Amino acid sequence: MGLISGLMGVLFGGGRNVLRETAEVFRENTEAGAGRAAALRAQVQDQYAAEFAVPRRGGFDRFMDGLNRLPRPALALGTLGLFVAAMVDPIWFAERMQGIALVPEPLWWLLGVIVSFYFGARHQAKIQDLERDLAGAMRRAPQVMENIRQLRQLRADSPGIADPRPDGDLARQSLAVDANPALEDWRRLRRA
Structure with a gap:
């Protein structure tokens, strides 16, 4: 032991x-x-x-913090909203896009500066392409106005939108029997 x-x-x-x-x-x-x-x-x-940990802050500081969190979700949700609007009411969407084509170049520059400053990125090549596109858009302003006028005529509540007359005439013409000599010869040979 x-x-x-x-x-x-x-x-x-x-x-x-x-x-x-x-x-x-x-x-x-x-x-x-x-x-x-x-x-x-x-x-x-x-x-x-x-x-x-945040020291005790006032209402203005909390409001500004909330405001700083809005741009990214607003841009993302707004873009998704544009897709939904294009599917729900294409004419309404096309009218808005025609209006955007008329935005003057300085306003696009200002928007570009604000967005690039906020997100911290500068894409100069894309901005220069945008400048060329906007200059072309300004030259197309009369065509844009004509497009809007034509789009408004396509609305369901526009008079004459459901007029079937030209299609009715076309349907009657397609049912009319034309003379077909080859078919007549074939029918005669079958009867004989």
């Missing part, structure tokens, strides 16, 4: 566990690892909390 208790005292005595310590050289202690991971997560959360 003395030998076994002495051996156990050497292995596990003095608050030590030689077997556990030896095993931990090859494999992490799961309980200690979980404790370290929990401590790390707590430190990360404390750091984030300190980073995003």
